[in-house]
Amino acid sequence: MRHGQCLGCRIRGVGVCAALAPSELGLREALAEKASFHDRKTIFLQGDAADAVHVVTGGTVRLYRLLADGRRHIIGFRLPGDFMGLVLSGHYAFSADAIGFVTACRASRPGFAALVNSKPHLPRCLHDVTTHELALPQDHIVVLGRRTAKEKVAAFLIGLADRLGRLGHSRVALPLPMTRLDIGDYLGLTLETVSRTLSKLARENAISIMPYSVTILDRARLEELTAN
Amino acid sequence: MRHGQCLGCRIRGVGVCAALAPSELGLREALAEKASFHDRKTIFLQGDAADAVHVVTGGTVRLYRLLADGRRHIIGFRLPGDFMGLVLSGHYAFSADAIGFVTACRASRPGFAALVNSKPHLPRCLHDVTTHELALPQDHIVVLGRRTAKEKVAAFLIGLADRLGRLGHSRVALPLPMTRLDIGDYLGLTLETVSRTLSKLARENAISIMPYSVTILDRARLEELTAN
DNA sequence: CGTCAGCTTGACTCATCTCAACTAGGGTGG
């Protein structure tokens, strides 16, 4: 994808981009800059001045906070079509880095604000996108509050499957580019517990584990575990 | 507070209301309706059509989701000045009810949208408020991801103290209108563990427990526990 | 005065954490 290529972008139909009429893409293209990040590269750091907004176009991004004692909490994973960079204070509230190779569309904050204000319906759209952003952490809260490791892992897999499904991927064969440690930091579990729980689910024929991917064999069983 | 009384409202200076110029209050008053709710009264239910937005003006509100198996997750507590009712789909994503006596300002969704669109700077303000709403669940996620009960409870107390402080209340003597069960459902703990943990903190002279309130005696100690 | 909700505390259980050993695959350098 180069400038002038929004129409052919694979995430054209999802997220913020879907809100733009074809006639408005020109504007967007004029201010969007293509960025890419190699494995483990930092996209932005917690506390940095939030001078840009991003839309993920390929790969998986890990959003996290570091605590004073060195522990890491993963706030969420961002997939293609997801928006990043809404901040209250002008500073990022969390850090973001690439899991594997990541591509993103980046716009400067002032440029983005100008785009949003240039068309009367866009502030409204931005508000909708923000509200969607709001829904993700709420689901996460419910998952974290759940009692058992099995329930948490099941909810993580179902949630990931549905998000991938909405992007046009399979809801059954899930790429899992993040490590067991990442999943653990996301679910509030240790990496050993994540590994054991996945193994247990595999032994019960609910899933099948492959390197860096998982296949859902018995979705009903997983849904039953999420109790939601 | 009656119509025409926004200027004298005690939350005039915080949240959404602070974004309105004095000259704009007339508009707001014209469409805002005063509502009050007795202890345990439902303000809205998860899944209901979200036909109104609320600003809490007094008391404490409990936001929660019920799971299929009957467990309850408290998403958060809303204090005076907090906004409620941002939804993606037109349906509330969680339920809300009153803890003790609650007063709120309510506006119909279309009326509220009309107000927001009537002045050019208001969509922007609404976006800011939404972004603030976004920050609350993120803090909650970090607290839930913490390992020990003591850390969770300490983070809960510090967070509550700061929010009350911003409202002009004491950061030391905290009213605690919610029950131990509420706190447990918020932190992902049982009510017994919450009680034991508070007792332990009191025994260490970090806090002092009174019926329906807590006094922070050693804030530094609590902050150290939150590791953040 | 009895009842009930909210809270506290104790004893015991058990799920998860911790520590540790081991396997597999990839990359590097001699």
Next chain:
DNA sequence: CCACCCTAGTTGAGATGAGTCAAGCTGACG
């Protein structure tokens, strides 16, 4: 080509923190 190292993952054994079950306390209320 092989020896070595490193990362990611798996599995086991034992420790422990939080859950469960139960008893009892207190204050409010009818």
